[in-house]
Amino acid sequence: MELLCNAPPHASVPERYIFPPEKRAAMELDGVDGPDDGVTLPVVDLHRAALSGDEGLRQRVAAEIVRAGKEFGFFQVVNHGVDKDLVRGFRDAAAEFFTMPAEKKLPYCSNDQSKPFRLATSTTYDRGETRYWLDYLKLQCHPVSDELVQLWPNEPTSFRPRLTEFSEAVHELAQTLMRLIAEGLGLSAGFFAGDFSGGETQMNVNYYPPCPDPRLTLGLLPHCDRHLLTVLSQGDVAGLQARHNGRWLLVRPVPGAFVINFGHQMEIITNGALASVEHRAVTNSAVTRMSVATLIMPKMECRIGPAPEMVDEATNRAKFREFVFSEFMEAYYTASASREDVLESFMIHEN
Numbered sequence: 001m002e003l004l005c006n007a008p009p010h011a012s013v014p015e016r017y018i019f020p021p022e023k024r025a026a027m028e029l030d031g032v033d034g035p036d037d038g039v040t041l042p043v044v045d046l047h048r049a050a051l052s053g054d055e056g057l058r059q060r061v062a063a064e065i066v067r068a069g070k071e072f073g074f075f076q077v078v079n080h081g082v083d084k085d086l087v088r089g090f091r092d093a094a095a096e097f098f099t100m101p102a103e104k105k106l107p108y109c110s111n112d113q114s115k116p117f118r119l120a121t122s123t124t125y126d127r128g129e130t131r132y133w134l135d136y137l138k139l140q141c142h143p144v145s146d147e148l149v150q151l152w153p154n155e156p157t158s159f160r161p162r163l164t165e166f167s168e169a170v171h172e173l174a175q176t177l178m179r180l181i182a183e184g185l186g187l188s189a190g191f192f193a194g195d196f197s198g199g200e201t202q203m204n205v206n207y208y209p210p211c212p213d214p215r216l217t218l219g220l221l222p223h224c225d226r227h228l229l230t231v232l233s234q235g236d237v238a239g240l241q242a243r244h245n246g247r248w249l250l251v252r253p254v255p256g257a258f259v260i261n262f263g264h265q266m267e268i269i270t271n272g273a274l275a276s277v278e279h280r281a282v283t284n285s286a287v288t289r290m291s292v293a294t295l296i297m298p299k300m301e302c303r304i305g306p307a308p309e310m311v312d313e314a315t316n317r318a319k320f321r322e323f324v325f326s327e328f329m330e331a332y333y334t335a336s337a338s339r340e341d342v343l344e345s346f347m348i349h350e351n
């Protein structure tokens with residue numbers, strides 16, 4: 001496998017990574033360096049305290065999250081209670097993994113999507129010929145068990161312990177967020193606990209080395225996430241863009257923040273109230289960028305459909321049919337990653 005992280009620095013972009021002009025990121029218009037109308041994503045202070053005692057504060061935070069979620073589908077959280085050294089610890093261990101010599105990583109290289117830990121390059125869920133400018137790890141990260149940990153690499157030696165603590169902490173943050181989202185929507189606090197979020201949690205560690213000409217490439221294709229909720233650490237290098245009002249909005253790095261966005265299952269369960277928003281990653285020529293996305297999944301056998309509380313026969317009919325999550329996963333792999341294609345067969349069309 002031809003990993004970018006082992007290639008000597010490229011002087012120019014190889015042909016197979018060059019996208020046709022209409023698919024490229026128009027940097028000068030809406031990208032990393034360009035103007036963005038001054039629109040920035042909301043940054044929500046979780047106030048830790050809101051999560052324990054202060055009822056009024058908690059309700060305000062819950063309302064703020066749902067407002068941000070409805071308007072943008074993306075927001076950042078700070079003061080979230082995940083220790084910054086713990087985040088740095090895992091980010092450092094993961095970066096060290098990518099910079100190990102090729103032969104040490106070889107045993108992990110695979111395009112077999114059923115593997116619980118694998119390293120790969122570019123991406124496999126797009127049928128196009130052009131490659132994306134990234135290498136990535138895809139792994140199962142929660143619930144943590146001895147058997148699961150054995151599937152993670154033992155080099156660098158910090159990898160397993162740092163991932164264990166990162167995974168537990170992010171999982172707790174995800175539970176907190178789901179309680180607040182439920183509360184903000186007027187659902188019971190435990191609404192998303194259980195099968196909606198009880199599947200095996202997946203993680204993408206996306207690694208984008210410097211690209212000699214970011215105008216020609218993309219780091220990650222425009223896509224929506226397929227699961228329930230994404231908790232992303234993007235570090236301090238910009239590159240993530242979210243679709244907003246027909247434009248690409250840069251998700252500006254905020255020190256220590258996590259970026260939160262919704263997957264298709266959240267959109268369906270909330271009957272469209274919290275939509276899954278398209279996003280992509282652009283490259284840069286200066287530094288390596290690494291993002292760590294934790295993906296909260298329903299159980300495979302979980303029944304999904306708009307929650308009765310989110311539906312009103314007179315004013316807000318169900319927009320999606322019921323299905324079992326495994327059915328959705330299959331459809332996701334056979335459709336292209338485009339939002340419309342994926343959702344099409346699950347939507348109820350009024351005629």
Ligand SMILES: O=C(O)CCC(=O)C(=O)O
Pocket residue numbers: 204206220225232234239240279280281291293
């Ligand atoms: O690199 C990023 O910031 C985006 C990652 C992402 O969207 C994903 O892993 O699903």
Ligand SMILES: [Fe+2]
Pocket residue numbers: 223224225279
């Ligand atoms: Fe994503």
